[in-house]
Amino acid sequence: AQSVTQPDIHITVSEGASLELRCNYSYGATPYLFWYVQSPGQGLQLLLKYFSGDTLVQGIKGFEAEFKRSQSSFNLRKPSVHWSDAAEYFCAVGAGTGNQFYFGTGTSLTVIP
Amino acid sequence: DTEVTQTPKHLVMGMTNKKSLKCEQHMGHRAMYWYKQKAKKPPELMFVYSYEKLSINESVPSRFSPECPNSSLLNLHLHALQPEDSALYLCASSHLAGGPGQETQYFGPGTRLLVL
Numbered sequence: 491a492q493s494v495t496q497p498d499i500h501i502t503v504s505e506g507a508s509l510e511l512r513c514n515y516s517y518g519a520t521p522y523l524f525w526y527v528q529s530p531g532q533g534l535q536l537l538l539k540y541f542s543g544d545t546l547v548q549g550i551k552g553f554e555a556e557f558k559r560s561q562s563s564f565n566l567r568k569p570s571v572h573w574s575d576a577a578e579y580f581c582a583v584g585a586g587t588g589n590q591f592y593f594g595t596g597t598s599l600t601v602i603p
Numbered sequence: 604d605t606e607v608t609q610t611p612k613h614l615v616m617g618m619t620n621k622k623s624l625k626c627e628q629h630m631g632h633r634a635m636y637w638y639k640q641k642a643k644k645p646p647e648l649m650f651v652y653s654y655e656k657l658s659i660n661e662s663v664p665s666r667f668s669p670e671c672p673n674s675s676l677l678n679l680h681l682h683a684l685q686p687e688d689s690a691l692y693l694c695a696s697s698h699l700a701g702g703p704g705q706e707t708q709y710f711g712p713g714t715r716l717l718v719l
Contacts (some may be wrong), residue, residue, distance in 0.1 A: 524707065533607075533693055533710040534646070580645055589634055589697055589706050590659070593645035 492517045492585045496594035503571050504602050511566040511597050513581035522584035523564040524591070525555055529577045537579075540564060551575070576601045606630075607711035609694050615717045618684060624714045626677040626694030635677040636708065637669060638693040646693055652677060653699060684718045691715050 493516045503509055515521055522541050526534040538549025545557040555566045564581060581594040607628045616622050626635065634653050638646035651659035652671040666688075668680040677694055691713045697706040 526710070531691070531713075531715065533609075533712040534695075536707060536709065539707055578643075584706070584708075589651070589653075589699065589708070590648060591708060596643070596645055598643070 492583055492592045494581050494583050494592050494594035496579075496581055496597050498597045499595070500598045500600070502600040502602060505573050506570050509566075509568045509571045509575070509599070511579050511581075511599070513564045513566065513594060514562050515564065515581075515583045516562065517583055517585055519585070521564075523555075523557060524582045524584065525549065525553070525564075525566050526580045526582065527551075527577045528580065528596075534580065537566070571599075571601055573601045573603065575599060607694055607696055607709050609692075609711035609714050611714060612712070613715045613717075615719065616681065616684065617719055618686070620684075621680070621682045623681065624679040624692055624694075624716075626679075626696075626711055627675055628696040628709070629675055630696065630709070631674075631698075632696035632709075633674060633699045634697045634706065635671060636695040636697075637667075637677070637679050638695065639688075640691045640693055640713070650679075681716075684716075686718050689716055689718045 495514045524539045525537040528534050537553050538547050540547050540557045548554050553568050579597045582591045610625045637649040640646045648661050649663045650669045655671045666683050670678040693713045694711040695708040697708045
């Protein structure tokens with residue numbers, strides 16, 4: 491069965507520090523992987539996605555993610571965090587019939603000055 | 604343009620009311636979705652429409668009734684809701700050209716629903 495795990499419920503980083511959010515997936519075939527960000531009370535905004543090809547994908551707002559098949563991981567990174575990056579981050583895998591998404595439980599990011 | 608719009612932004616309703624949520628997209632997407640999201644939780648899939656036909660219903664109570672009048676519009680009709688139905692209701696849309704899971708879903712800003 492498909493599943494997505496985000497081990498870190500909450501992360502706090504200082505502004506300007508680097509960031510890595512972890513995502514592990516379980517899926518039998520080639521996964522289609524996504525990272526979304528959600529600011530309080532807002533919808534989900536797509537940060538980046540991986541379908542195939544280069545395992546390091548670039549997204550919006552200076553984010554990147556690396557797909558590692560051997561580790562079943564798709565971790566999100568940013569070299570220097572800005573206060574405006576404080577939000578909830580969701581990893582998702584697209585799979586199954588009807589184009590269903592399976593979301594991780596999310597990681598809440600706090601940025602301190 | 605990757606915009607999905609939702610109205611209203613906020614909705615307060617009593618348990619005996621009937622109301623509707625509206626979602627619209629003009630990206631030519633042929634799949635549309637309703638999700639329910641509680642605070643600090645991931646979105647939970649409720650319904651999927653593919654080519655204006657209901658393709659997935661995740662065992663949602665009948666007090667929620669979806670409707671897809673055309674390829675750009677998706678409604679969610681609400682009737683006799685319970686306080687526990689209070690949540691953020693998100694609409695999303697995607698293409699259907701690829702295989703399972705291949706298509707990016709684009710989300711609207713959501714409707715914040717409070718049931719009293």
